[in-house]
Amino acid sequence: MLAVDAEKSLGAFTVKAVFTGDGGITALFGPSGSGKTSIANMVAGLIAPDRGRIAFNGDVLFDSAQGINLPAHARRVGYVFQDGRLFPHLSVARNLDYGRWMTGQQRDDTQFKHVTDLLDIGPLLKRRPGALSGGERQRVALGRALLMKPRLLLLDEPLASLDAARKREIMPYLERLRDDTGLPMIYVSHDPAEVRRLASRVVLLDGGRVTATGGVEILS
């Protein structure tokens, strides 16, 4: 389980996040500017909290009291960004394989096939990211994060940059992912419908603070 108790000043704005995740999808829900993405970045190791502690299943990722700050590349926390962030100079296949390569894992063709089938991205492997539609790009980004075999997956508004039709296209894949992989996920969103459909646990945020935590029923 993810356990977060972290504080970070960003100019005049302070994020103070205290919450735990569960084994399923934990949604960080709140209006834009409520600190959701900053919290995801702290869990990923892209920004360091000023103080606090972040641990996953007992492994300490960050602890200011002990002076521990595991760098992002050593955390094995997958991250799907709102804007995809595929590497434009690499083919889809090389993008997908990047995390396995960087973490020094053995090639796992079964897993590769499984993930590309799950996301229906097999036919795209030879293409470049520049030649993909927005929905295809997000599916590849999902696959890329999964294939590094993370212990936790962060999804930062993965649907926000897509139009309604593309959202409908991706949503079933997210559900499949949740049901198929059993991977704990943190899902950042400001859309109650998305959260209701996907999450098992909700952390409500406003102005950088956690205002409530509980099941999806706390959304209404």
Place this chain on the structure above:
Amino acid sequence: MFELSPQDWVAVQLSLRVALVATAVSLPLGIAAGWLLARKDFPGKALFNAVIYLPLVLPPVVTGYLLLLTFGKRGLIGGWLADHLGVVFAFRWTGAALACGVMAFPLMVGAIRLSIESVDRRLEDAASTLGASPAWRFATVTLPLALPGVIAGAVLAFARALGEFGATITFVSNIPGETQTISAAIYTLTQVPGGDWQALHLVVIAVLISLAALIVSEWFGRRAGARVHGT
């Protein structure tokens, strides 16, 4: 008739060798300096930046003289290198390459720095979350994406090195076969009565080489650019 004397050929070959060696040796340093300036904050950064750009604003003769003081046989660094490693710069073609490299360095670093600054840092963050250590991140994301600028910087430096005159002649003099590059040979010919016509031959060669360098860089840049924006 367009004919080069054997001595002219020696100058052309020497110029190419000097410019190529100067570019090749300074390229890794230029990439390191460009990356430091683009991505890192450290004490003395402004001074570091100023020292790199100094050869661009100093009179070349002054740069050459400073090189003579530091890398000459009795120079601070030159003396040590000669005694311990047997590397001599003074009045050798290697010295010409050093002078050209130093003079071309600001142009190279400038282009590389700009291209690294333009690499989307969010892609570097994405690489980190996928397990790439800082060194791997640089090698697999930052450098490939900055490649068009790196190539442009290298070609610019090569062209600058090819045309270097003041610092080279001050530092290593104008010795045919050792330190007399195209520029120095042209200068020598224009000082000799009736040498103008022969100088013109070398001028044509210099124009052709520079033109070729520009065309090659344009081609490489376009290819690298297409790769980066890949479709």
